[in-house]
Amino acid sequence: MPTATSPYAYRRRFTVTAPRLLRQPATRSAYTAPAAQAAPFDAVWKEALRNWLPQCLALFWPDTHTLIDWGIAPVFLDKQLKQLGRIVRPGIRHVDVLVQLQLKTGASSLLLIHLEVQAGRVTASFSARMFQYHVRLLELHPGQDILSCAILLDGKTDSFTQTYQRQAAGCELIFRFPVINLAAWRHRMAELKAQASTNPFAVLVLAQLEYRATRSGTTRMAGKLNLARALAKWDYAPDTRRLLFLLMDSLLVLPDPLNDQFLQTLETEEPIMMNQIN
Incomplete structure (x- = not known):
């Protein structure tokens, strides 16, 4: 069973009753994403x-x-x-x-x-x-x-x-x-991006489409960074932004070195959002 400091700690306020694979951010050293882990779609x-x-x-x-x-x-x-x-x-x-x-x-x-x-x-x-x-x-x-x-x-x-x-x-x-x-x-990306600033479900769809479109770690990290940067600018409440980040992060899993690079980039560029998430 994951501990409270584990990168795979369960979030108690989630309504899902099945075991959850959503990772809870803590520090960058604890925030890892094994390359072989499958995305927890369910x-x-x-x-x-x-x-x-x-x-x-x-x-x-x-x-x-x-x-x-x-x-x-x-x-x-x-x-x-x-x-x-x-x-x-x-x-x-x-x-x-x-x-x-x-x-x-x-x-x-x-x-x-x-x-x-x-x-x-x-x-x-x-x-x-x-x-x-x-x-x-x-x-x-x-x-x-x-x-x-x-x-x-x-x-x-x-x-x-x-x-x-x-x-x-x-x-x-x-x-x-x-x-x-x-x-x-995928042919309606402009419509999705227009709605994503006010509709959190559109953000999830963008993350799912990014998952299907990217195979290499570097390409996925670039797409994930772009989505995270946009999320930081959209006017969501802190709790909603945090949950969206967790769901996006659980879909777009990166190997450890790229995950560290991803988090370091966001901590530099978007410190306010990262403080909300952590």
């Missing part, structure tokens, strides 16, 4: 969704965002997620967030956000699994509106919807749900 994205769900919907699904009464706090239904069972096939990394929202009409609705790390072409089995989730939620909550949507971190398709369809002997079933493919957002 913990990072679940943390972001729980903290910035309204901003996520405003960025990805603005029409849905306008239907919701955000004056009433969302209720995350973690225990009910377990009742859905294990539908995702082995080898697929995913995050599910089930939340109860109040619509402006006064009715309540359940929103299921399914986030999946899936490389390459999106197969028919993905839509089938989303349909299974939807059906189980309808069984658990009869008469309640269910909004299902998905974010693919590595899906290579430009489609904004996915469809599950079955037909036999004149009986037809069509289940269509909205999908965000982050790979397609």
Whole structure:
């Protein structure tokens, strides 16, 4: 179990209940990033969704965002997620967030956000699994509106919807749900950067796209520095800036020597932000 001074110490105020790999900054000597460590997509994205769900919907699904009464706090239904069972096939990394929202009409609705790390072409089995989730939620909550949507971190398709369809002997079933493919957002970088100054979820998307775009340590460090410099200038509250830095740092892992160089550069250029983070 990490100690309080460990570079992998858990942050107690995080709402994630699974073991977290997010590193807590301390001194530069303790702030290391092993080159072989995989980015903890699950913990990072679940943390972001729980903290910035309204901003996520405003960025990805603005029409849905306008239907919701955000004056009433969302209720995350973690225990009910377990009742859905294990539908995702082995080898697929995913995050599910089930939340109860109040619509402006006064009715309540359940929103299921399914986030999946899936490389390459999106197969028919993905839509089938989303349909299974939807059906189980309808069984658990009869008469309640269910909004299902998905974010693919590595899906290579430009489609904004996915469809599950079955037909036999004149009986037809069509289940269509909205999908965000982050790979397609690489062509919308100007829009993302414009929103990132006020929408923390856009900052996370920029970090995720940087992760996918960079392979070498030096190239990744350059991109990470640019994003950190921008974060220092954006007008975020200290707690929000610190959390954004932690999530970004957990995605864009650098080898130890480059990590030390990265931190030293920021301590020189952006001492105010680094004091907030430490």
